[in-house]
Amino acid sequence: MILPPGRPLARLLGRIVLHGAWIALALAAAILAGVCIGETAIPVGTVWRTLANKLFDAGHALDRIDQGIVWNYRLTRAIVAACCGAGLAVSGVILQSLLRNALADPYLLGISAGASTGAVLVTVAGVGAGAVSLSLGAFGGALAAFLLVALLARASGGGVGPRAAGQIVLAGIAGSQLFNALTAFMITRSASAEQARGIMFWLLGNLSGARWDNVGMAVPVAVAVTSVCLWHARALDAFTFGTDSATALGVPVRRVQALLIGCASLATAVMVSIVGSIGFVGLVVPHAARFIVGVRHVRLIPAAALMGAMFLIAADVLSRIVVKGQVLPIGVITALVGAPVFALILVRRRPAR
Amino acid sequence: MMRPGLAFAAAWMGLSLPGAWAGPTRYPLVVENCGHRLTFEAAPGDAVTIGQSATEILYALGLGNRMAGTALWFNDVLPEFKAQNDRVPRLDNNAPSFESVVGKRPGLVATQFEWMIGPQGVVGTREQFHELGVPTYVMPADCEGKNNLVGADGTRTAPFSTEALYKGITQLAQIFDQQDQGAALVARLRGREEAAVARAKALNLPDASAVFWFSSADLDLDPYVAGQKGIPGYMMRTLGLRNVVQSDEEWPTVGWETVARSNPSVIVIARMDRRRFPADDFERKLAFLRSDPVTREMEAVKRNRIVIIDAHAMQATIRLVDGLEALTDAMAKLPR
Amino acid sequence: MMLAAHDLGWSARGAPILRGVSLEVPEGETLGLIGPNGSGKSTLMRLLCGVLKPEAGEVRLAGEPLARMSRRRAAQWLAMVEQQAETADRITVRDAVELGRTPWLSPLRPWSAEDDAIVAEALAVVEMSGLAARDWATLSGGERQRAHIARALAQRPRILLLDEPTNHLDIHHQLSILQLVATLPVTTVVALHDLNQAMSCDRLGVLQHGRLVALGKPQEVLSPALLRDVFGVRASFLTDPADGARIIRFHAVS
CATH class of the missing domain: 3.40.50.1980 (Nitrogenase molybdenum iron protein domain)
Incomplete structure (x- = not known):
């Protein structure tokens, strides 16, 4: 009973269009909510008219500051938040699947530690003398840390097999410790309290600097990484019973691991360099998504991306309105909301045995 | 307040x-x-x-x-x-x-x-x-x-x-x-403090307000600005300027959205020798204020009512009075 | 030859595990691999299916070197049931069996009704149809083993490699799985622990200290001398009055 191959393909395309449409709608709604709610009260009408002006040249007369805030601060911020949430959540899914470790998250590979070292190098130690921005330093540090961890994992015999996953986790821990020590060293060597504080704030995540140039960076990275991972959804499924089993199922394990871990690292490095390190998204959202749509990656990846995006937009909105006139670090909100949710999932999905 | x-x-x-x-x-x-x-x-x-x-x-x-x-x-x-x-x-x-x-x-x-x-x-x-x-x-x-x-x-x-x-x-x-x-x-x-306060009071400005921008971790990020109860808060209060920042923290971070919409009459930026953050340089602060799509629309930026004060004059030092005098000079140039 | 190994060698951390193993399996044959613990059975199985890359020698599938085939094409030829493959993921039996379709699918060749039919058939063959919706974590060891075999069958391989497939099974399922393996229209290599079960294979290969020391018909290979030299047991041969089959009874060498 062989069916013509055209029909499942057509059905697949139909599904992509259908699901893509409602995912896009949900995302747009979340972004709109992020634009409407902010530190100060801007009427929804002003938001609408600003979007109409910018998108369709509607020509409404508006206060230029209000319009600037909506278009240049809030919209960019919501889009960047969505991209970071999606990127971190998808990275979390990838790492948890490939490393067969439920505790894996994008910062496991030393990326966050490396990013903070890079940021501290630029700010406290003055590398680049003001020409290099905090975010560029963070990006450099993140990439350097990941390369070091990858080399270390390779050198420690991280071949194919279940041991490889363990080795990269160990290498990640070693790398994180090394970079954290470097950061601490530089801070104690040359910082005063005021500077250390600027870095602390950044380490807890900060979306306030998100502008259109960041959008131009975050959107392609988030879309590309999600697409690449979605393309490999079946290969990721094949890791269910470990790397040997994946090999036997026809997955080129090394290539897939290298490609997807590389993708996750790149996404994390880019996101960390834009918004600082926002904890818990990459750990909790994948578990929450699995809880809702199951473990099959073809559903899990889009679900995690969407949930990550919405979670971070919501956390960002909360961070702006919890304390009036002041913005809390978003990492505080994600941890405060994420930790109980995580606990709930852990209890609910306790094995039936 | x-x-x-x-x-x-x-x-x-x-x-x-x-x-x-x-x-x-x-x-x-x-x-x-x-x-x-x-x-x-x-x-x-x-x-x-x-x-x-x-x-x-x-x-x-x-x-x-x-x-x-x-x-x-x-x-x-x-x-x-x-x-x-x-x-x-x-x-x-x-x-x-x-x-x-x-x-x-x-x-x-x-x-x-x-x-x-x-x-x-x-x-x-x-x-x-x-x-x-x-x-x-x-x-x-x-x-x-x-x-x-x-x-x-x-x-x-x-x-x-x-x-x-x-x-x-x-x-x-x-x-x-x-x-x-x-x-x-x-x-x-x-004596110098009292003289400065007397000069400021004599100006009799209706609802003049200000924000003190110390620095930022990165230029686009939320700035560190002076809170209500710190030294700049004292300077503004005694001279009769309203601090647009409500926080009681010494140097809270407040979003540009809040700062821009409160549209202060004067923006004070700190000059310092420190060069750890790009925004430590007051020239970079000025450039940001004039180029950011939102801050460049602020009244104080458009009319160039930006005062540069030494960071040390914003702390509890004998230089504090210099800051008071500089701020009073700036107030004198505000429209009545 | 369907599957051929030529002069295979492999070592771990400098210690040789397998040396100079050559064998050929014609289409449709069931080849049993036996040998004491640590003789290299599992390593040979992993080399044959390409999970390990041989340090010396090569494996050929229908004359084509395995090393030069893409993993995907190799998996369309070969399926492997490992000894211990576990997961902490919350999956159902059907999810696990559906994984067998991986080498046949791609983003542009999505899941179809044909795949559904193959999965249903594989489940039926191992008598797991009724358990398809069961959570993996709730299965017994034997049920998991049968599900793994179903996954391998769903792969629709020409060659099936089974590493001690009866390990966790009760006697009923041991026999039914072996019977099933014998009737499958595929070439099979099966590593076995139970020498009496090995008797039903078409041919047997015996591994000792990483070398293939015997290869041939079960009755010829399982001689008292070999059983003493390789397994360290004394054996007496009985005949089952029910069907005339030969049965080995073991005694410790005193």
Whole structure:
């Protein structure tokens, strides 16, 4: 009973269009909510008219500051938040699947530690003398840390097999410790309290600097990484019973691991360099998504991306309105909301045995 | 917010210490300082100062020859103190180590900040020094009415007033038996402050407001701005400017959205020698204000009502009065 | 030849595990691999299916070197049931069996009704149809083993490699799985522990210290001398009066 191959393909395309449409709608709604709610009260009408002006040249007369805030601060911020949430959540899914470790998250590979070292190098130690921005330093540090961890994992015999996953986790821990020590060293060597504080704030995540140039960076990275991972959804499924089993199922394990871990690292490095390190998204959202749509990656990846995006937009909105006139670090909100949710999932999905 | 604040400041000044005791100090002297009682049998020698404010106050009292070390420098010493400063060893540009301070066998360690010597002191706790028989003095401006265990740069429980600075000068002068110099210094600073306030009041500006931008971790990020109760908050309040920032923290981060929509009449930006963040450079701050799509629409930016004040004049130092005068000059240029 | 190994060698941390193993399996044959613990059975299985890359020698599938085939094409030829493959994921039996379709699918060749039919058939073959919706974590060891075999069958391989497939099974399922393997129209290599079960293979290969020391018909290979030299047991041969099959009874060498 062989069916013509055209029909499942057509059905697949139909599904992509259908699901893509409602995912896009949900995302747009979340972004709109992020634009409407902010530190100060801007009427929804002003938001609408600003979007109409910018998108369709509607020509409404508006206060230029209000319009600037909506278009240049809030919209960019919501889009960047969505991209970071999606990127971190998808990275979390990838790492948890490939490393067969439920505790894996994008910062496991030393990326966050490396990013903070890079940021501290630029700010406290003055590398680049003001020409290099905090975010560029963070990006450099993140990439350097990941390369070091990858080399270390390779050198420690991280071949194919279940041991490889363990080795990269160990290498990640070693790398994180090394970079954290470097950061601490530089801070104690040359910082005063005021500077250390600027870095602390950044380490807890900060979306306030998100502008259109960041959008131009975050959107392609988030879309590309999600697409690449979605393309490999079946290969990721094949890791269910470990790397040997994946090999036997026809997955080129090394290539897939290298490609997807590389993708996750790149996404994390880019996101960390834009918004600082926002904890818990990459750990909790994948578990929450699995809880809702199951473990099959073809559903899990889009679900995690969407949930990550919405979670971070919501956390960002909360961070702006919890304390009036002041913005809390978003990492505080994600941890405060994420930790109980995580606990709930852990209890609910306790094995039936 | 403005009227109760003013009333409070007025009450504070009314209750203030007698400005000047002339004549020699009588020993043994007992001084209450930030929850610690210090007893001096004689004027101490070999003093070590941590924090440029404390250092320059001792120089202003002419005590350079009784000092054994300085630490924690933010910018160059004032030119008039250069000769004194050249004779005093500099222990460290930043936080000195406990042993390097104790090694000087100091008769007194005076610190500008509790985060240097205090409950969570980088150098040590006061008890650590007192156990070795080394008395410590914390500038009252940093401990009275301020909780340094809350908030990144501490949180003021009561608004700052220059009286705390004058009290510190007076007490140090008393400890070192330099009461005449102390009284003269306080009288000089107080006179300039009163003159500046009188000038500002005479302008009679309707609802003039301001924001103090110290720096930012990165240019696009939320800026560090002055809160209500800190030193810039005091400057604005006494001169009759409304601080658009509501927070009580010393230097809270507040979004540009909030700052821009509150549209202050004046923007004050800090000039400093530090170059750790891009925004430390006041030229970069100016460039940001004029190019960001939102801030460039602000009234104060469009009309170039941006005042550049030395960062040290925004702290509890003898340079604070320079800041008051600069701000008054800027107010004089505002439209009535 | 369907599957051929030529002079295979492999070592771990300098210690040789397998040396100079050559064998050929014609289409449709069931080849049994036996040998004491640590003789290299599992390593040979992993080399044959390409999970391990041989340090010396090569494996050929229908004349084509395995090393030169893409993993995907190799998996369309070869399926492997490992000894211990576990997961902490919350999956159902059907999810696990559906994984067998991986080498046949791609983003442009999505799941179809044909795949559903193959999965249903594989489940039926191992008598797991009724358990398809069961959570993996609730299965017994034997049920998991049968599900793994179903996954391998769903792969529709020409060659099936089974590493001690009867390990966790009760006697009923041991026999039914072996019977099933014998009737499958595929070439099979099966590593076995139970020498009596090995008797039903078409041919047997015997591994000792990483070398293939015997290869041939079960009756010829399982001689008292070999059983003593390789397994360290004394054996007596009985005949089952029910069907005339030969049964080995073991005694410790005193």
